[in-house]
Amino acid sequence: MRPPINVRHEVVCAVLPLGLAAAIAAAAWLHMFAADSALTTAAFVICVLIATVGAIAVVATTFMGRLRQAMGRLTYLVPAFALLGAMVPMYALDQFALVHRGIQVQCEVVAIDNYVRGSDTLRTDHEFACPGWPSFNADTSRAERFPIGHDLIATIDPLDRAEPSIREVSSTNALIAAAFSIGLLAAVVFGRLDAVDDGRIRAAWRVRIRRLRNRGVA
Incomplete structure (x- = not known):
C-alpha cells in the first residue's frame, strides 16, 4: 500500500x-x-x-x-x-x-531548401531578400513552397525583435x-x-x- x-x-x-x-x-x-x-x-x-x-x-x-x-x-x-x-x-x-509596429515590405525568394521533418513531413525552407532590410528565412509545407524569384509581401518588425512573417x-x-x-x-x-x-x-x-x-x- x-x-x-x-x-x-x-x-x-x-x-x-x-x-x-x-x-x-x-x-x-x-x-x-x-x-x-x-x-x-x-x-x-x-x-x-x-x-x-x-x-x-x-x-x-x-x-x-x-x-x-x-x-x-x-x-x-x-x-x-x-x-x-x-x-x-x-x-x-x-x-x-x-x-x-510591423511594416509590410516586398520580399523575393532567393534560395530554397527542401527537407524532411521527422520521418515523413516534407517541408521547404525559403530565404527571403527584402531591399533595405535584413534577409530572413521562413519555411512552409512542400505543397505551399514558393519558387526562386517569387515576390510576396512580408510583415517585418523595424526593431528586429519579432520574427518576420510571410502570413497574415x-x-x-x-x-x-x-x-x-x-x-x-x-x-x-x-x-x-x-x-x-x-x-x-x-x-x-x-x-x-x-x-x-x-x-x-x-
Missing part, C-alpha cells in the same frame, strides 16, 4: 508549469516591448534563469515523484505538454508586436495562441493532480470551497 500523498507538495509540483510560463512570457515581453537599458537586460536575464530552473523543476518533479508511478509510460506527456503550453505565449507576443498577422491569432496556452496548462495542472490524487486533494478542495461559501453567507 502506497503512503498517503502530501497535498501541498503535489499542488506545488502541479502549478510549476504556470510559473515557467509566467517567466517565459515575462522574458518575451521584455525582449519585444521594453526599452533597452541595463535594468531591462538584468530583468530579462533573471526571467531566463527562472525559466531555466522552472523547466528543470517541471521535468524533475515529473519523473522523480509519485506521478511516474501513476501514469507509467504516459508520464513523458506531462512535461512535453507543460513546455509546449509555456512556449506558446512567445508566438502570441510575436504576433502582438507585428500587429503593433492579427491580434486574433495572438489571442487564440494565448487561449490555447492557458487551456493546455490548465489541463496539465488538473490532469496531474487527478492522476496522483488518492482522495485527499478532492477532500481539501471541498473543505476550501465550503469555507468560501460560509464566508459568503456570513
Whole structure:
C-alpha cells in the first residue's frame, strides 16, 4: 500500500508549469516591448534563469515523484505538454508586436531548401531578400513552397525583435495562441493532480470551497 500523498507538495509540483510560463512570457515581453537599458537586460536575464530552473523543476518533479508511478509510460506527456503550453505565449507576443509596429515590405525568394521533418513531413525552407532590410528565412509545407524569384509581401518588425512573417498577422491569432496556452496548462495542472490524487486533494478542495461559501453567507 502506497503512503498517503502530501497535498501541498503535489499542488506545488502541479502549478510549476504556470510559473515557467509566467517567466517565459515575462522574458518575451521584455525582449519585444521594453526599452533597452541595463535594468531591462538584468530583468530579462533573471526571467531566463527562472525559466531555466522552472523547466528543470517541471521535468524533475515529473519523473522523480509519485506521478511516474501513476501514469507509467504516459508520464513523458506531462512535461512535453507543460513546455509546449509555456512556449506558446512567445508566438502570441510575436504576433502582438507585428500587429503593433510591423511594416509590410516586398520580399523575393532567393534560395530554397527542401527537407524532411521527422520521418515523413516534407517541408521547404525559403530565404527571403527584402531591399533595405535584413534577409530572413521562413519555411512552409512542400505543397505551399514558393519558387526562386517569387515576390510576396512580408510583415517585418523595424526593431528586429519579432520574427518576420510571410502570413497574415492579427491580434486574433495572438489571442487564440494565448487561449490555447492557458487551456493546455490548465489541463496539465488538473490532469496531474487527478492522476496522483488518492482522495485527499478532492477532500481539501471541498473543505476550501465550503469555507468560501460560509464566508459568503456570513
